Amino acid sequence: MFSLSPARLKSYLPILDWGRSYGRAELSGDLIAAIIVTIMLIPQSLAYALLAGLPAQVGLYASILPLVFYALFGTSRALAVGPVAVVSLMTASALAPLGLDNLVDYTAAAAVLALLSGLVLLGMGLLRLGVVANFLSHPVIAGFITASGILIAASQAKHILGIKAGGHTLPELLIAIVEQLPNVNIPTLIIGVIALAFLFWVRKGLAKVLKNQFGMSAKAASTTARVGPVFAVIGTTVAAWALDLPGAGVAVVGAVPTGLPPLGLPSIDWGLISSLVVPAVLISIIGYVESVSVAQTLAAKRKQRIEPNQELIALGASNISSGLSGGYPVTGGFARSVVNFDAGAETPAAGAFTAVGLLLAALLLTPLLYFLPKATLAATIIVAVLSLVDLSILTRAWGYSKADFAAVLTTILLTLGVGVEVGVAAGVLVSLALFVWKTSRPHVAEVGQVPGSQHFRNIKRHQVVTDPHIVTLRIDESLYFANARRMEDLILGRVYRNKDEIKHVILMCSAVNEVDLSALESLEAINHRLADLGMTLHLSEVKGPVMDRLKTSHFLDELTGQVFLSQYDAFIALVKEVREGEASASAA
Amino acid sequence: MFSLSPARLKSYLPILDWGRSYGRAELSGDLIAAIIVTIMLIPQSLAYALLAGLPAQVGLYASILPLVFYALFGTSRALAVGPVAVVSLMTASALAPLGLDNLVDYTAAAAVLALLSGLVLLGMGLLRLGVVANFLSHPVIAGFITASGILIAASQAKHILGIKAGGHTLPELLIAIVEQLPNVNIPTLIIGVIALAFLFWVRKGLAKVLKNQFGMSAKAASTTARVGPVFAVIGTTVAAWALDLPGAGVAVVGAVPTGLPPLGLPSIDWGLISSLVVPAVLISIIGYVESVSVAQTLAAKRKQRIEPNQELIALGASNISSGLSGGYPVTGGFARSVVNFDAGAETPAAGAFTAVGLLLAALLLTPLLYFLPKATLAATIIVAVLSLVDLSILTRAWGYSKADFAAVLTTILLTLGVGVEVGVAAGVLVSLALFVWKTSRPHVAEVGQVPGSQHFRNIKRHQVVTDPHIVTLRIDESLYFANARRMEDLILGRVYRNKDEIKHVILMCSAVNEVDLSALESLEAINHRLADLGMTLHLSEVKGPVMDRLKTSHFLDELTGQVFLSQYDAFIALVKEVREGEASASAA
Incomplete structure (x- = not known):
């Protein structure tokens, strides 16, 4: 099965295919895309690390080597891997029950989770088990993504309000927020609301301004608008420094260690590993489904093809590299891949160039992040995830089939009310049970x-x-x-x-x-x-x-x-x- | 749903239907069948109680009221309910983990199990959930019955050998027996082997003798041969008394309380109930499937029909009455129903008459059982269950479909190696998983x-x-x-x-x-x-x-x-x- 004929080798290392015809045209497209994606990813990576409960720099670490390894093994020409919202939420939810108060232990556990998830993906790829993902129906995925979006937005509200409010389900989060409302920090709220308003405008109105007033093409305008969030980061960081907002109770990122990501195997603790296996499998499958659907959408636009089992291998390698370089679980993200694609990325080399950009950021920019308000990062997350929330799947499923509706409703309610792992597992089981039930009562x-x-x-x-x-x-x-x-x-x-x-x-x-x-x-x-x-x-x-x-x-x-x-x-x-x-x- | 129109009432109480046309012809047929079944059931009821780990008289108690209640509610004209081998094994397996050393507590727990099982069956009947049983495929049932037969025979070997050997899986039982071989009690072994040989001859050869030498019809001969085991009981009891076998180490039934079954609600212990709910559901479903398949086979011979959901109600009432009268879980048995049918039972009244016979036995005969060797009862069980063992399902399934083979093999191996509950549950899950897997890879x-x-x-x-x-x-x-x-x-x-x-x-x-x-x-x-x-x-x-x-x-x-x-x-x-x-x- 694993004999390495040249054809086989090429199927495991697609770089041997596209790398041979790499020329000047590809290089310039890839470089421009890399610059835009780098600027877009800096605030996003920091924000998703915050969502996962990790120090901000972990988000940067998780965006460097994984991009390089995906470029080596991936079959999509445009996919950009790194921290994404849903997987960050699932990481937080997987690590919470461990009760690790120490941030160093928590960060190490996240790296172990990435490593496990990478091994699961790699194993599934080598055993050609990509089909397992087919058991996640479209309505279950749609319901899960929507519920995750709601849950993520709710979890970030505390950073906008400047309060402490824990919880991993929607009711817990809402109750904690309501209880803490008297303690709202007004300067934080002001920063948060301004950032939110600016980011919403960037998303909805900036492209129009760029197009109408600066004469950009529609595509160039919408791609350029994607770097908008970086201005929110710069603006609020400067404001926090100039106005000494930390002194007024505004939480900021604080001291971030400068330098290369720490390379090496996380310490092996079998108790930790056994309690992370189930979450790692779920994160792998959800991450894979999300990534492959993005990759397929983009490949279809250029009449290219994706090889699903090779994608598992590529994502496996990315996650293993993330775990070995102080990162956490990663996958192909929708927004960044679309930007990469629209900005003209021709080959996976664009991802490797982006990795270089983020490595420079990790080396040089981290001291500048000291005064970055957490409220700004929370606003970045909220604006990004609200686009995931699409409750119309409920009405579409209701209109088409009550079984699909039951599956999507179960997924949404249990994801919001009990947790992400229970929600997605229940969705799959309900779908299968209803299918079997229907076949037991045939027409x-x-x-x-x-x-x-x-x-x-x-x-x-x-x-x-x-x-x-x-x-x-x-x-x-x-x-x-x-x-x-x-x-x-x-x-x-x-x-x-x-x-x-x-x-x-x-x-x-x-x-x-x-x-x-x-x-x-x-x-x-x-x-x-x-x-x-x-x-x-x-x-x-x-x-x-x-x-x-x-x-x-x-x-x-x-x-x-x-x-x-x-x-x-x-x-x-x-x-x-x-x-x-x-x-x-x-x-x- | 539960309004009681006359038609509805008749559907819930089939006795209102057949009772109106009850005459002399039906009475004589029913009486003769009742006498034969009573004689057959006395040793069987005692033996199955032993198999369930219960005092012998509990087997009689479980054979009285359940027969009456089935006669009231059942739709089969010939089904005979009472203790059966597989359900007795499942009862032992459900009660074992409770660790009840005290026989009084153990007996009370068995009554609670019957009560719970009755409520489950009644609930399923009122909610018309008989279809749930369809999820047990024929191969899974066949594999489960075969494995149960092997397990039961192995569990009774210790009584034939006169040793103590515990265990609930085949490996445990075999290891315990091999370890205890040096302690074999020779008088017990002699009684056991003689009883086994006699009972095998009764089953295989007696009918032929009755037919050829006494000029009986084939049917009358095979029905009469069914009462043969009672002679093994009488013979070995007399031998044990005359030769003072208990003094030689032969285990006998000993003092059995004379009198009516104890009526009343078992004491309610919520901890006990919660640990018996899952076994009660499994016992209910297995018992129902076994009972309905017997009832349907017999009904088809006389072109009568069975109403599956009403059967659930009847079995529910039977089990509740068993639980309220010191019994344990019961269901329709194959051997006794066939005998009842062949002996000429016309209506469920035959069952009620059998109940009277067993009541008299409980009142009058129990002192005579003091010297009955347990080896005789074990021999009765072994001979009865070996007819359940049919490994040909493995070759049939292998030849027809590998998926069916996988389901039956899983069921047999896990029933023998882990336990009856795990075995049957795994069989159902494997069948469903393979069905879903096949539909996911269509032709x-x-x-x-x-x-x-x-x-x-x-x-x-x-x-x-x-x-x-x-x-x-x-x-x-x-x-x-x-x-x-x-x-x-x-x-x-x-x-x-x-x-x-x-x-x-x-x-x-x-x-x-x-x-x-x-x-x-x-x-x-x-x-x-x-x-x-x-x-x-x-x-x-x-x-x-x-x-x-x-x-x-x-x-x-x-x-x-x-x-x-x-x-x-x-x-x-x-x-x-x-x-x-x-x-x-x-x-x-």
């Missing part, structure tokens, strides 16, 4: 011939031709243990209603994709019961794989009737048989 | 027209007509979140292979029983991607319920092609369109 249609065609449809929905001596039931589900007995009852119940007239029962199997051993026994029982009633059982349109399996059993020998290739063949043959029977009966 | 066939018909089949299995500009893919599964992305990849992968030729893609939906919101988004994505490649997407043979749902979305407005009633219509129309397109292209 069965009695069908007849659409006049003038060889096609058979539901007698309740279409004008069709039937024969009183022949009943055809189309079974709209695979036959398996959960519905086998029900199907038995249903079929026998139907034929009992006209038991003196019916001579032939046809089961139209065009929708039967599988017949398991329990269902086989039910089919045998149906065959015997119908024989007792003087009726013959036939099958029509049995699919190849199902027929192959039936042939390994004795059922086809015991079947009182025949297996017809098409329902039309069955109907014609049996109508003829019934007519001939009647003719010979009246002749006798 | 997709490229189809063409079967010449001379309007029928379309797999191009790999049939000689069919196709067109190079039209690809038809038949999707053999409902489209839902677990397979939506895979389907996207599969369809796009197929069309990329001939992307210059293909103009139309038809998805034949005859096997698509559902399209959930995730799959709808995938269909939209497929539609857009195909449009980018210059191809048109069509659907054919979409079922009514699926079409209803698609109409609530915007998908049909965005669809680049059409929805055709039949695949034939689609193929004809698109071939015509392609030909016309070619003609106008060459004309231009």
